[in-house]
Amino acid sequence: MKILVIEDNADLRDIIVRSLEKERYVVETAPDYATAHTKLFIYEYDCILLDIMLPDGNGLNLMRELAERGKRKNVIIISAKDSIDDKVAGLELGADDYLAKPFHLAELHARIRSVMRRHTQNGENNIKFGNVTIHPDTFKVEVNGQDIDLGRKEYEILHYLVNRANRLIEKQTLAEGVWGDDIDQADNFDFIYAQIKNLRKKLKTAGADIEIKTIYGFGYKLIKV
Known part of the structure; x- marks a missing residue:
């Protein structure tokens, strides 16, 4: 399973990548809005971890464009902005989950498995x-x-x-x-x-x-x- 990690904080991004690779995921990264935009509309991903506060743009705009183009993605928003408005906006634009920073990696892994069960395994473990x-x-x-x-x-x-x-x-x-x-x-x-x-x-x-x-x-x- 291939995951795109859209996160501008290099230290956090590396920690997430290492933890996901230990779980045998194929992991790609995007440190900014421009890189994320390019990858999202060229390559296919099974799950996207999206930080909405990027140095050159707002991740919610990526969600909006995905929705406009009819590209359904399994998106988990990971953001330091733990506001109700951001959660509602992200979920209404098609995000599957919202995880506020800081978070435990075990919880992130569980959220990913849950999203994949819902969308590719009909809610089943197998x-x-x-x-x-x-x-x-x-x-x-x-x-x-x-x-x-x-x-x-x-x-x-x-x-x-x-x-x-x-x-x-x-x-x-x-x-x-x-x-x-x-x-x-x-x-x-x-x-x-x-x-x-x-x-x-x-x-x-x-x-x-x-x-x-x-x-x-x-x-x-x-x-x-």
Whole structure:
């Protein structure tokens, strides 16, 4: 899962990034309004942590533009301004939660998991597709109730595709979602092909009734078979 941290305080931003990376999230950052605006409308993120008080603009304006463009994002506002007006404005513009600074990292992690459960897991702790069950809190995958051993990137690819089952996912989009935005500098996608080949083999061996289908010239689609 990929998270964008929009926060101008470098020390706090680094602390948040390190804590999220320990939880195995792919994390990108934006230290100001301009950088955040560019990233939000070029790349895709599963969750956004947004400080509304930025040195070159107000984060609520980012929320407003996202709403105007119909781009639904999972947004948690993190701000030192703990005013009712800011909370109401952020929530009305589409934010999913509001966390006032200072906060405990454990609470931030819990809020992120809660937002993702609501929007990608139908409120459930686990994700099910066919006879495959993913346990995001423990990074476990089961086929017909039996654990299968996946490497970290294999797991992240499966998690990404399950959350977008039956949708065509371009190779570039998948790479950015699992490896981060810097992947757009890669010369080729051989590293993706290798991971998907291994993942397919493990799913088939375990008796999974889902398949990662290649759409040649475009990307991949996870389907039931």
